[in-house]
Amino acid sequence: MTIDEMTSAADIAIDGFQPFWDAAASGELRFPACCTCERFHWYPMVRCPYCNGSDIEWKSIKPIGSVYSWTVVQRPFDTAFKNWTPYIVGLIEFIGAPGVRLITNLVDVEPQAIQFSMTVSPAFDLYDTAESRLMFRPKEMPTGSNQ
Helix, strand or coil, rough: CHHHHCCCCCHHHHHHHHHHHHHHHHHEEEEECCCCCCECCCCCCCCCCCCCCCCEEEEEECEEEEEEEEEECEEEEEECCCCCCCEEEEEECCCCCCCCEEEECCCCCHHCCCCCCEEEEHHHHHCCCCCCEEEEEEEECCCCCCC
16 A cells, blocks of 8 residues: 555644654654753653643654564554555654654564564655655664664
8 A cells, every 4th residue: 555545644733743744854853852851752742741841842863763562453443544454553762762652653574573672763765744654664783783
């Protein structure tokens, strides 16, 4: 199934997420961080969920994450997804943004090959600004590397 056949995330986008999508279009990952307590948080909020600070800044991080959890969707929840199943939904965490976990699709990997803590990176080459959908894939590691 092509991306065009899926329901567009842009149809339900919230303005507060725009810095995330703008960064993705530039090949970067950015998440909101509180300038008072210096903690990252996700979803975007006008106040820090930890200290209630209102000085929030979007900070770029290294575009590498790890798989915290995942599931394989076998049955579509909506008819728009019927030709795309099965697909993998992953929960990704980032060393560069402690506390942030992002729900996304995992691509270019078979479900049985996924492992907890597997290193992944954004599939910026598949990112389509019209669709506002950023997927992740296993990160190729140099020969002899242990992640």
